[in-house]
Every structure is written in structure tokens, then in C-alpha cells.
Amino acid sequence: xxxxxxxxxxxxxxxxxxxxxxxxxxxxxxxxxxxxxxxxxxxxxxxxxxxxxxxxxxxxxxxxxxxxxxxxxxxxxxxxxxxxxxxxxxxxxxxxxxxxxxxxxxxxxxxxxxxxxxxxxxxxxxxxxxxxxxxxxxxxxxxxxxxxxxxxxxxxxxxxxxxxxxxxxxxxxxxxxxxxxxxxxxxxxxxxxxxxxxxxxxxxxxxxxxxxxxxxxxxxxxxxxxxxxxxxxxxxxxxxxxxxxxxxxxxxxxxxxxxxxxxxxxxxxxxxxxxxxxxxxxxxx
Amino acid sequence: xxxxxxxxxxxxxxxxxxxxxxxxxxxxxxxxxxxxxxxxxxxxxxxxxxxxxxxxxxxxxxxxxxxxxxxxxxxxxxxxxxxxxxxxxxxxxxxxxxxxxxxxxxxxxxxxxxxxxxxxxxxxxxxxxxxxxxxxxxxxxxxxxxxxxxxxxxxxxxxxxxxxxxxxxxxxxxxxxxxxxxxxxxxxxxxxxxxxxxxxxxxxxxxxxxxxxxxxxxxxxxxxxxxxxxxxxxxxxxxxxxxxxxxxxxxxxxxxxxxxxxxxxxxxxxxxxxxxxxxxxxxxxxxxxxxxxxxxxxxxxxxxxxxxxxxxxxxxxxxxxxxxxxxxxxxxxxxxxxxxxxxxxxxxxxxxxxxxxxxxxxxxxxxxxxxxxxxxxxxxxxxxxxxxxxxxxxx
Numbered sequence: 001x002x003x004x005x006x007x008x009x010x011x012x013x014x015x016x017x018x019x020x021x022x023x024x025x026x027x028x029x030x031x032x033x034x035x036x037x038x039x040x041x042x043x044x045x046x047x048x049x050x051x052x053x054x055x056x057x058x059x060x061x062x063x064x065x066x067x068x069x070x071x072x073x074x075x076x077x078x079x080x081x082x083x084x085x086x087x088x089x090x091x092x093x094x095x096x097x098x099x100x101x102x103x104x105x106x107x108x109x110x111x112x113x114x115x116x117x118x119x120x121x122x123x124x125x126x127x128x129x130x131x132x133x134x135x136x137x138x139x140x141x142x143x144x145x146x147x148x149x150x151x152x153x154x155x156x157x158x159x160x161x162x163x164x165x166x167x168x169x170x171x172x173x174x175x176x177x178x179x180x181x182x183x184x185x186x187x188x189x190x191x192x193x194x195x196x197x198x199x200x201x202x203x204x205x206x207x208x209x210x211x212x213x214x215x216x217x218x219x220x221x222x223x224x225x226x227x228x229x230x231x232x233x234x235x236x237x238x239x240x241x242x243x244x245x246x247x248x249x250x251x252x253x254x255x256x257x258x259x260x261x262x263x264x265x266x267x268x269x270x271x272x273x274x275x276x277x278x279x280x281x282x283x284x285x
Numbered sequence: 286x287x288x289x290x291x292x293x294x295x296x297x298x299x300x301x302x303x304x305x306x307x308x309x310x311x312x313x314x315x316x317x318x319x320x321x322x323x324x325x326x327x328x329x330x331x332x333x334x335x336x337x338x339x340x341x342x343x344x345x346x347x348x349x350x351x352x353x354x355x356x357x358x359x360x361x362x363x364x365x366x367x368x369x370x371x372x373x374x375x376x377x378x379x380x381x382x383x384x385x386x387x388x389x390x391x392x393x394x395x396x397x398x399x400x401x402x403x404x405x406x407x408x409x410x411x412x413x414x415x416x417x418x419x420x421x422x423x424x425x426x427x428x429x430x431x432x433x434x435x436x437x438x439x440x441x442x443x444x445x446x447x448x449x450x451x452x453x454x455x456x457x458x459x460x461x462x463x464x465x466x467x468x469x470x471x472x473x474x475x476x477x478x479x480x481x482x483x484x485x486x487x488x489x490x491x492x493x494x495x496x497x498x499x500x501x502x503x504x505x506x507x508x509x510x511x512x513x514x515x516x517x518x519x520x521x522x523x524x525x526x527x528x529x530x531x532x533x534x535x536x537x538x539x540x541x542x543x544x545x546x547x548x549x550x551x552x553x554x555x556x557x558x559x560x561x562x563x564x565x566x567x568x569x570x571x572x573x574x575x576x577x578x579x580x581x582x583x584x585x586x587x588x589x590x591x592x593x594x595x596x597x598x599x600x601x602x603x604x605x606x607x608x609x610x611x612x613x614x615x616x617x618x619x620x621x622x623x624x625x626x627x628x629x630x631x632x633x634x635x636x637x638x639x640x641x642x643x644x645x646x647x648x649x650x651x652x653x654x655x656x657x658x659x660x661x662x663x664x665x666x667x668x669x670x671x672x673x674x675x676x677x678x679x680x
Contacts, residue, residue, distance in 0.1 A: 001502070008496045111327065116548040117520035204495045206520060206552065214493060250499040255462045255491055 005246045007135040011204055012218075013242020014142035015041070018197035019219025020226065020234035021145060025190040026074075026082075028166035028229055029183040031089055034098040036077045037194050038216025039105040040070050042209060044198020045120055046113050049207035052121045059123040066199050067192040074191020077101060078184050102212060110209040120202030134203025141200035145193055146235055162186060166229065218245070221265050227275030237276060314352070316359035317623050319344070319613055320385035320409070322375055322400065323392045324367040332392055335598035336414075337362070339606035340389070342593050353614045354621065360610075365391050372396035373403065380407035386623040387412070387616075389609040394420070394465070401429055410616070410628040412609050421652045428625070430632050430652045432612065432645045433605055434660050438653075439565045440473050442660035443539050446563065447511050448482055450662075450678035451537060455485045457509035459500060459525070461492035461516035469515035469541075477513075485509050492518040498528045505534050514540035523552035530558035537561045538665075545665035545673055559666035563676045566663035569642055570600040572674045585641050586670070600671035601642060608640035 019041050026034045047069050052062035081097040128136050152159035164172040165182055173179045198205065198215070205211050221241050226233025244264065248257035268276070321340055323333035344358045352358065361383055363375035372391045379385045380403060387410040391397050394417045404411040405426040413420060414433040421431045434442075447453050458473050460466035467489050474487050485507035488500050504512060512529075516522055522544050529538070531554075538544060544564040553559055569582050578586065582604065586595070593603060613628070615638070620627035635654065637644040645654040663673035 001499075004496065004498055012495065114548075116546075117523075117552060118548075119551050208493070208520060210493055246496065249494075249496060250502075253488060253499055253503060255489055258491065 001250055005243065005250060007131070008204070009243035009246035010239065011135045011138045011201065011242070012245065013239035014138035015197045015201035015205070015215075015238075016218045016241055017142055017222055017235045017238025018138070018145060018193055018200070019215050020222035020238050021149070021231050022190040022194035022197065023219060023223045024229050024231050024234055025186050025193060026077075027223075028162065029169075029179075029186040030078070030082055030086065031169075032082050032086070032094040032098070033220075033223075034077055034082060034094070034187075034190075035216055036073070036081065036098050036102045036105065037190070037219055038212040038214075039102045040073060040191055040194025041198040041201075041205075041215035041219065042106065042109065042211040043070050043073060044195035044200075045202040045205055045207045045211060046109055046118075046198075046209070047195065048199040048202050049118050049120050050113070052123070053119065059121075063199060066195050070195025070198075071188040071191040073105070074187040074189070074194070075184055077191070078187035082183075082187070102216070106209055106212045113207070113209060115209065117206040117208035120205075120207050122203065132203075134201075137203065138197070138200040141196050142235065142238075145196065146231070149231060158182070158185070218261075221261070225265065225268055225276055227278030230275070230277050233275060233277030314355050314357070315623075316357045317353060317387075317613065317617055318359050318361055318383060318385040319610065320379040320383065320388035320390075321360050321362045322365055322372055322379070322388065322390035322396070323362075324396075325362075325364040327366040327368070330367065332599070332602050333364075335602035336390075336392055336606040336609075338593050338598070339603040340610055342589065343607045343610035347610070347614050353617045356617070356623070358610065358614060361385060365396050367393060367396070369395045369399040373399050376400040376403040380404060380409050385409060386625075387613045387628055389606075389613070391415075401426055404428060408625045410613075410625055410632065412612060414605050414609070423650055423652045426652075427649075428629055430647055430654060432608060432640065432654045433642065434567075434655045434657070435653055436469060436472065438655065438657045438660050439541075440469070440476055441657055442565055442662060443513060444473070444476055444480060444482075446662040446676065446678070447513065447537075447539055448477075448480060450676075451511055451539075453482075453511035453537075455483050455508050455510050457486040457488075457504035457507065457512045458484060459486075459488050459490060459504070459512060459514055459516075461518050461521050462489050463492055463516075463518075466492070466516050466518075473513055473515060490516075490521065492516065492521050494521060494524065496528070497521070497525045498532060501525065501528050501532060501534060505532070505536075509536065511537050511539060514538050514544060517541055517543040519543055519546045519548040520552065522546075523549045526558045526562065527552075527554050530555060535561070537563060539563045539662060541565065545663065545668055547668065550666070556666070562665035563662040564665045564673065566661055566673050566675075567601055567642065568659045568661050568675075570604060570672045571661060571663050572667070572672055574675065576674070578672065581639070581641060595671050598671055603671065604641035608642045608645070611640070612638070612645070 019037050022037045047066040051057045051065045081101040085093040085097050124133050153163055161177050161182055222234040222237035226237035245261050248260040252260055323336055324330045325333045344360045348357045365372040389412045394415045397415045397420055405428055408428055411429045413431040416436045418435050418437055456477050458470050460470035470489055474484050477484050486504040486509055542564050544562050569579055616628040616631035617623050620631045632647050633649045635647045637646055643655050643659040647654045662676040664676055667674035
């Protein structure tokens with residue numbers, strides 16, 4: 001039981017954490033929660049199966065093609081569902097526009113791909129330290145993304161520009177930073193991260209059009225719990241969510257595990273509304 | 286020969302007269318309009334595509350033989366795309382504008398629930414194949430007839446196999462959290478208890494659950510010696526079979542026809558995980574232990590070889606659709622009319638009508654016409670040519 005909780009819990013937690021990071025990366029440059037994050041996760045699994053299993057591409061090429069495709073979907077999201085509603089952010093029209101695009105992607109996938117889950121190919125036929133690929137791959141992907149983002153944000157000009165825009169959009173623009181270009185780049189990056197989440201967890205989640213909802217819902221919980229925009233918080237909250245969800249599967253079982261997850265989520269937000277890693281909002285006087 | 290004005294005039298009059306007389310002949314042999322509603326595109330279109338091949342074939346065969354009492358069958362098809370709203374629109378159009386004489390379909394429960402009251406209001410004779418129990422009610426819908434098994438008949442066959450053939454005593458019942466799965470689990474548990482069996486574990490699982498090991502471990506701890514599975518989610522079914530194999534639990538899975546889907550096979554980690562899995566099937570579409578289909582079905586397959594594509598569909602969809610068209614044609618032939626009352630009256634008197642799918646019997650009080658003893662269990666991993674092999678233990 002413990003083995004199953006840890007293996008499934010860590011793997012799914014890492015996948016949720018990656019989706020949460022995709023949410024955060026898009027949010028940081030646009031102040032928009034794009035609900036296409038779940039669609040990106042779903043596409044990661046479907047594209048991986050399509051490129052590797054059906055088209056016979058080598059695993060690495062299939063992975064790169066998947067990331068490139070999902071990055072393009074990220075860019076399309078920015079152009080189609082985000083840019084047109086940015087001027088009226090306070091009306092939250094992005095909820096409608098990004099959800100609509102997400103549903104379109106899901107329906108298109110259902111029609112063109114399949115309405116039943118399809119197998120995701122095993123890339124490495126041997127276990128790593130006795131652990132099966134489907135369990136270690138999401139965790140490794142998560143570690144690589146965290147490391148990559150740290151390098152990008154701390155040691156590159158473009159990363160610092162991302163941070164500047166996330167910190168103060170208007171000030172960054174006044175300093176001459178290409179806000180629009182950086183926003184498009186952040187959506188491409190988020191697309192690749194979301195796609196990687198689906199690709200890495202494909203062995204567990206399979207290549208299935210209906211994976212959009214679990215990725216969207218369970219991927220958003222670490223965003224809120226880990227404090228909005230905080231990638232480190234998202235990773236910790238994502239892993240905790242995965243472990244708790246799998247433990248709940250064993251302890252309460254069936255559909256009640258979802259109830260348990262959302263109950264704890266609500267209670268946690270009642271206690272710390274700003275998230276586990278956020279500072280309480282300053283009160284204006 | 287020169288073309289004169291008078292010649293053209295006489296010629297035109299002749300053509301017009303010929304057209305008029307042909308029109309009268311057509312009116313005398315007004316086609317029998319059969320409404321056919323199914324999902325031909327969209328996510329749930331696989332059954333509809335299979336059914337449709339047979340509907341077209343059956344109508345063409347009848348028409349090629351001169352029709353029914355000299356009247357051709359005109360199939361009016363509407364693609365519902367699996368959407369109840371589209372099915373409702375098509376039903377209203379068929380009943381009020383096209384004025385169909387009878388209707389077959391829709392072929393999924395959600396759409397049928399929505400369209401059955403419409404066809405009842407317009408008194409259109411309606412043939413159903415969906416499993417939902419409460420869809421057929423001769424008092425509420427005297428025009429609606431089902432010539433395929435309902436959920437209760439599936440459950441009866443499954444329970445009979447588990448208790449009387451496998452001789453299992455302690456049962457686990459697992460389904461998915463869809464409306465269908467939840468209802469089926471409830472009904473199955475109640476019927477097992479009524480039959481004196483001990484239900485040691487029952488659960489409703491998220492249809493998209495990634496890990497079903499916790500549920501199977503619980504069922505094993507509870508002492509279950511068989512698992513009744515009620516889910517049409519191929520992903521969930523395959524995950525349960527994988528989990529059963531990984532925990533090394535040697536029990537039979539018995540239940541929903543989706544257990545034998547080719548999509549399940551693709552998701553299994555080992556082919557051996559598909560052993561000891563039995564699904565609900567139909568004697569008419571089941572190979573016996575010698576690999577032979579019933580003679581009536583085999584004769585049909587020989588007849589349609591090269592005419593209906595069978596290798597990518599399910600045989601029961603094909604034979605059921607053939608029966609659907611023939612039931613309408615037969616009712617018009619026997620009653621001599623395509624009026625609503627005539628067709629419904631003919632169906633109400635049907636006794637052991639020899640269909641390809643099964644021998645159908647309707648009475649004014651019973652519009653579920655499929656014989657329960659024709660519902661049998663089959664080996665899940667035995668599919669070929671759209672049919673399965675009979676599960677072991679039957680006489």
C-alpha cells in the first residue's frame with residue numbers, strides 16, 4: 001500500500017505540479033489564468049502517442065515534436081483567447097475565452113484522435129532502479145523543469161525580463177521591454193511545460209481526450225495552495241496533492257477520494273486564503 | 286427528319302401525359318418512410334456506423350425484391366451526432382414534417398430518453414435497441430417497442446453465470462461513476478442479495494481513475510471470489526484488469542460488453558490479464574465451443590460477405606439493424622397498411638418472430654421483446670468477425 005501511495009502519488013503530484021507551473025508561467029506575463037493548461041497536458045499525452053506509437057518516430061524526436069506542437073498551441077492561445085480580452089481583465093472574460101478554446105481543442109481531439117483511451121508507448125524498456133518508467137518519468141520531468149526555470153529566471157536576460165514583467169507590467173514596458181513578445185514567449189514556454197506534463201504522465205494517464213478536466217482541476221489546486229504565481233509553492237503543493245489523493249484512494253476509496261481532496265483544499269484556503277507560500281495581502285489605509 | 290412546331294407540341298404533350306401517369310403510379314405505391322436516427326459522426330458514432338450499414342443493406346434488399354406489397358422502403362436518415370438536442374430536432378422533423386410511418390433509433394440512451402415522448406405524442410411506431418430499463422412502458426408509450434435486451438436482462442444473464450455456473454458465493458460489484466454505472470451497480474447489488482448471494486464489496490469508481498489497485502485490494506480483503514463489472518469505460522476496465530494481474534488476484538471479472546472491446550486489449554500490459562474475463566453477449570452472435578455460429582446467423586454472414594463490412598464492427602449491431610428494418614416491413618406486409626395503428630397492432634401480436642438477433646415476442650402489455658435466455662456470457666478475449674465465443678460452463 002505504502003509503495004503504491006508513494007509511486008502513484010509522486011508521479012501524479014509531479015504531473016499536477018507541472019500543469020500548475022504552466023498556469024503560473026502564463027499568469028506571470030498576462031495576469032490571466034488560461035484554462036487551456038489542461039488541454040496542453042492532454043495534448044502532451046495524445047501527441048506523444050501519435051508521434052511515437054502511430055508515426056513511429058524515435059522517442060526523443062517524438063518528445064521534441066510534442067513540446068514544439070504544444071508550444072505552438074500555447075502561442076495560439078495567446079493570440080486567440082488572451083490578447084483580445086486583455087484590455088478588459090477586470091471583467092474576467094478570459095475565463096470564457098480560454099475555456100472555449102480548451103473545449104474546442106478537446107472536441108477536435110475527440111473527433112480526430114479517439115474517444116477512448118489509447119496506450120502511451122514505453123520509451124525505455126527497462127526499469128530505473130527498479131522503478132517503472134511511468135512512475136519516475138513525471139518526477140524527472142518536474143525536476144528538470146524546476147531546474148530549467150531557475151536557470152532561466154536567475155541567469156538569463158530573457159528570464160529577468162519575464163520576472164520584470166511579472167513584477168510590474170507597466171514599469172517594465174516603460175523601461176522599453178518588449179512586453180507583447182515576452183508574453184508570447186511565455187505562452188510558448190507554458191505550452192511546452194504543459195505538454196511535458198502530459199507526455200511524462202502518459203504511462204499513467206494514457207492518451208485520452210478526457211484528461212483535460214483532471215489536468216485543469218487538479219492542476220489548479222497547487223496554483224491556489226502554493227500561492228498564485230509561485231512556482232516553488234506550486235511544486236510543493238502539487239506533490240503534496242498527489243500523495244494525499246493516492247492516500248485518500250486507499251483510505252476512503254472510490255469517488256470519495258475526490259471529495260476528500262477538494263474538502264482539504266477548501267479547508268486549507270479558508271485557513272490560509274493567500275496560499276501556503278504567499279504573504280498576507282497588505283491592508284490599504 | 287425535319288423538326289416541325291406541331292411535332293414538338295405533340296411530343297411535349299406526350300411526355301407530360303407519360304409523366305402524369307407515372308406520378309399516379311407513384312402515388313398508388315407510396316414509399317414506406319422509415320425514419321432512422323443514429324450518431325453517424327462524433328465521439329459515439331461507432332455503433333451508428335455499424336447499424337447504418339445493415340439498415341441500408343436491408344432496405345435495398347427489400348426494394349430490389351419489389352418492396353413490401355409493391356411499396357418501396359425509403360430510409361430517411363438523420364445524424365444525431367450523439368447529441369440529444371439534435372436527436373430531438375430530428376425527431377420533431379420526422380414526426381411532423383416528413384411524417385415517417387415508423388422510426389428506428391436513436392441508438393443511445395440519452396437520445397432515446399429525449400425522443401421517445403416525442404414519437405409517442407405523434408403516435409409514430411418506434412423501435413428501440415438501447416438498454417435503459419424504464420424507456421419501454423406500454424402504458425406511457427404504447428408506440429415504443431424494444432427488440433434488444435434491457436439492463437435487467439444483462440444483469441440476469443451475468444448473475445446466472447456467476448451464481449449458477451461459476452458457483453461463486455461472495456461477490457464484489459464495481460462500476461464507474463457515470464449515471465449508467467451508478468444505476469447498474471445499485472441494481473446488480475440488489476439482485477444478488479435477492480438471489481441469496483453475499484455481496485462483500487461494492488464500489489463506484491471515477492471512470493477516469495488512474496489506479497484501481499485500492500478498490501481491488503479492498504474487494505480481495507473482503508473475500509470476494511468474483512467481480513461483477515458494470516462500466517462501459519474501456520480505460521477503467523483495462524486498468525482494473527491490469528491491477529488484478531499486478532496484485533496476482535485470480536478471480537473472474539464478469540459483466541459489461543465493453544470488457545471485450547479491442548480498445549481494452551490495446552491498454553493491457555499483458556495479454557494474460559484478459560483471461561477469466563466474461564462479458565454479456567447474445568447466443569445468436571456467439572461462436573459455440575466448436576467455433577460455429579448458429580445456422581441462421583452463419584447463413585446471413587455467407588449472404589452478406591463482400592456486401593457489408595464486418596471486420597471493424599460488432600455482429601450484433603449488424604443483425605439487430607437488419608431485424609429493425611424487417612420488423613417494419615413485416616408489420617406493413619401483414620397488416621396491409623403503413624398506418625400507425627396497423628403497424629403497432631401487428632407488432633403487439635408478434636410471437637417468436639424469427640429475427641437474426643433473436644426470436645422476438647411482443648404483447649400489448651409487454652414491449653420488451655428480446656428473450657432473456659438468448660443473453661449469454663462470452664469470453665472477453667475471443668472476438669473475431671465481430672462475435673465472441675461462448676463462456677465455459679453452458680450446456
